[in-house]
Amino acid sequence: MRGLIAVILLDLKRLWVDRVRLATSLIQPLLYLFVLGSGLGASSVMGGRGYLHYIFPGVLGLSLLFSSVFAAMLIVFDRQIGFLKAVLVAPVPRVSIALGKVLSGALQALVPATVLLLLVPVLGLGLSPLRFVELIASMWLAALTFSALGVATAARFRSTTVFPIIGNAVLLPLFFLSGALYPLDRAPPWLRALAHADPVAYAVDLMRGAVIGRYAYPPVLSICVLTAFVVVLTWLATRVFAAGDNL
Amino acid sequence: MPGPADPQDPRGDSGGPGEIAIEARSLHKRYGAVHALRGIDLVVRRGEMFALLGPNGAGKTTLFSILATLLRPSEGEARVLGHDTVRERARVRERIGIVFQEPALEGKLSVRDNLYLMGLFYRLSSRAAKARSEELLHTLGLEEVAEREAQKLSGGQKRRVELARALVASPDLLFLDEATLGLDVDARRQFWGEARRYSQRGGTVFLTTHYMDEAEPADRIALIDHGRILALDTPQALKNRIGGGVLLLATADDARAAAWLHERGFEPEVGARGVLLVVPEPAAVLPEVLAQLPVRTHRAEIHEPSLEDVFLKLTGRALEDGQAAPRVRGASGPGAAQ
Ligand SMILES: Nc1ncnc2c1ncn2[C@@H]1O[C@H](COP(=O)(O)OP(=O)(O)OP(=O)(O)O)[C@@H](O)[C@H]1O
Ligand SMILES: [Mg+2]
Numbered sequence: 001m002r003g004l005i006a007v008i009l010l011d012l013k014r015l016w017v018d019r020v021r022l023a024t025s026l027i028q029p030l031l032y033l034f035v036l037g038s039g040l041g042a043s044s045v046m047g048g049r050g051y052l053h054y055i056f057p058g059v060l061g062l063s064l065l066f067s068s069v070f071a072a073m074l075i076v077f078d079r080q081i082g083f084l085k086a087v088l089v090a091p092v093p094r095v096s097i098a099l100g101k102v103l104s105g106a107l108q109a110l111v112p113a114t115v116l117l118l119l120v121p122v123l124g125l126g127l128s129p130l131r132f133v134e135l136i137a138s139m140w141l142a143a144l145t146f147s148a149l150g151v152a153t154a155a156r157f158r159s160t161t162v163f164p165i166i167g168n169a170v171l172l173p174l175f176f177l178s179g180a181l182y183p184l185d186r187a188p189p190w191l192r193a194l195a196h197a198d199p200v201a202y203a204v205d206l207m208r209g210a211v212i213g214r215y216a217y218p219p220v221l222s223i224c225v226l227t228a229f230v231v232v233l234t235w236l237a238t239r240v241f242a243a244g245d246n247l
Numbered sequence: 248m249p250g251p252a253d254p255q256d257p258r259g260d261s262g263g264p265g266e267i268a269i270e271a272r273s274l275h276k277r278y279g280a281v282h283a284l285r286g287i288d289l290v291v292r293r294g295e296m297f298a299l300l301g302p303n304g305a306g307k308t309t310l311f312s313i314l315a316t317l318l319r320p321s322e323g324e325a326r327v328l329g330h331d332t333v334r335e336r337a338r339v340r341e342r343i344g345i346v347f348q349e350p351a352l353e354g355k356l357s358v359r360d361n362l363y364l365m366g367l368f369y370r371l372s373s374r375a376a377k378a379r380s381e382e383l384l385h386t387l388g389l390e391e392v393a394e395r396e397a398q399k400l401s402g403g404q405k406r407r408v409e410l411a412r413a414l415v416a417s418p419d420l421l422f423l424d425e426a427t428l429g430l431d432v433d434a435r436r437q438f439w440g441e442a443r444r445y446s447q448r449g450g451t452v453f454l455t456t457h458y459m460d461e462a463e464p465a466d467r468i469a470l471i472d473h474g475r476i477l478a479l480d481t482p483q484a485l486k487n488r489i490g491g492g493v494l495l496l497a498t499a500d501d502a503r504a505a506a507w508l509h510e511r512g513f514e515p516e517v518g519a520r521g522v523l524l525v526v527p528e529p530a531a532v533l534p535e536v537l538a539q540l541p542v543r544t545h546r547a548e549i550h551e552p553s554l555e556d557v558f559l560k561l562t563g564r565a566l567e568d569g570q571a572a573p574r575v576r577g578a579s580g581p582g583a584a585q
Contacts, residue, residue, distance in 0.1 A: 006367035
């Protein structure tokens with residue numbers, strides 16, 4: 001337990017002292033808001049308020065996904081500069097390291113997402129307190145899933161030049177398949193079938209359901225799928241950290 | 248026929264406050280085609296300061312990494328503080344501190360936070376980690392830079408912080424891999440002063456270096472080259488092994504001088520500093536050699552054998568510049584000729 005806290009505390013302290021990164025994660029949501037705004041302008045067809053409800057959870061998903069993968073990127077960076085070695089050689093259970101990294105990545109990703117959330121009253125989404133709580137809970141689950149995805153991938157990489165390439169190659173399809181910014185209604189059936197395997201789709205749907213009250217997947221299914229992703233990916237990351245053939 | 252466990256020895260040879268800190272048995276390491284370690288056997292006793300001395304690429308970091316649980320050997324096994332470095336690495340890790348060859352501090356965090364957080368990683372309570380960090384900041388003279396970002400320290404200060412970090416959990420065994428690389432003489436002296444203090448309080452130190460003066464204060468030294476230990480002994484015994492004194496001649500043409508000496512039945516070695524001759528009584532042969540040597544001698548010097556001379560004698564290469572051409576050797580290794 002102490003090891004787990006140490007892993008998380010280390011990462012949060014680093015975020016805190018890295019003022020540039022901290023400022024970026026506070027300002028970045030405004031950028032997404034801009035995306036949101038232009039989306040709104042272009043889609044008067046769908047009706048302003050309706051599309052806002054549709055796209056806001058998508059933008060949350062976008063922000064969570066990219067921030068948590070960026071946080072995971074720091075693992076690769078740590079490995080490259082040799083700092084990860086000092087961490088991995090500490091007598092901390094490997095599962096604590098993996099879980100700590102997943103949790104700290106999720107926390108780091110929730111910083112900009114929370115800023116976005118503060119805009120809810122301004123945007124006039126008109127959420128009831130219950131819906132709001134539901135949204136926060138689903139954001140947490142989404143953040144954990146994306147972070148676990150990032151950590152399980154990053155744990156395997158040694159080079160900070162290769163990881164972003166692979167990262168983007170995985171990230172973009174996951175994101176576009178998720179229906180975060182536009183519905184997949186008109187997409188070919190095979191594409192929609194593929195979306196069933198996309199954790200981002202479940203996460204976005206869960207957040208969207210909290211906002212609009214309608215779900216594409218049964219929420220229980222989404223929660224199970226996402227939890228399974230978190231568990232399996234954390235386990236995979238644990239295995240990589242435990243292999244220890246060459247720290 | 249597997250019998251019951253020996254009741255006399257319920258713990259086997261593991262655990263217990265044995266005399267042995269490190270034990271390696273026929274360790275091999277291959278990186279693809281590179282055979283970096285070729286059968287390493289060694290024993291380091293508790294409380295010993297043990298130096299692994301060898302040139303670049305000798306296999307020091309590889310051996311170091313295996314003993315410090317960072318790397319798996321291809322063959323053979325090692326035990327550290329009674330525990331297997333592969334199967335029981337968690338047990339080993341609890342009790343060792345490591346200073347890596349490459350820096351491993353979080354540059355953006357303060358020195359104090361670096362130490363404090365590492366304390367937490369070693370399962371100290373928050374309060375204990377704070378107290379221990381303050382203690383180390385004090386004893387290592389780092390109080391003035393405690394609040395500074397680690398990346399803004401001088402090289403020497405950084406290495407001292409790394410030493411402090413390695414000591415945070417009060418380890419029984421300290422691993423130092425070329426820990427003073429790139430430091431000036433003063434900073435090196437200061438660093439080794441601290442390491443020696445740790446050793447004098449009963450800690451075991453395993454260090455690697457390619458500076459012979461850093462190996463000199465060690466209790467025992469293993470000379471390593473091309474993945475093999477060439478000699479392992481106390482510094483004095485290593486020097487005695489060379490048998491006699493050293494005559495060093497800096498001449499206008501070292502190769503020719505060496506060839507001439509060879510004809511005369513000597514066994515010269517050409518190093519970076521000149522032609523090296525190991526003889527029982529250098530002073531007795533010096534006049535004759537000087538008088539008859541067919542090339543001009545710039546400088547002649549007689550000294551007690553240094554570790555450098557031992558290394559040159561064993562390998563035909565100088566220790567501190569790996570560039571010198573290797574001596575042509577017979578099929579067998581150099582062994583302990585003397
Ligand atoms: N990861 C690796 N992959 C392939 N070869 C390696 C690797 N690490 C080391 N080697 C090779 O193994 C040999 C021993 O390397 P090692 O780093 O142990 O030497 P060293 O004695 O520590 O040298 P130095 O004084 O330069 O640090 C060298 O030939 C090196 O090129
Ligand atoms: Mg090395």
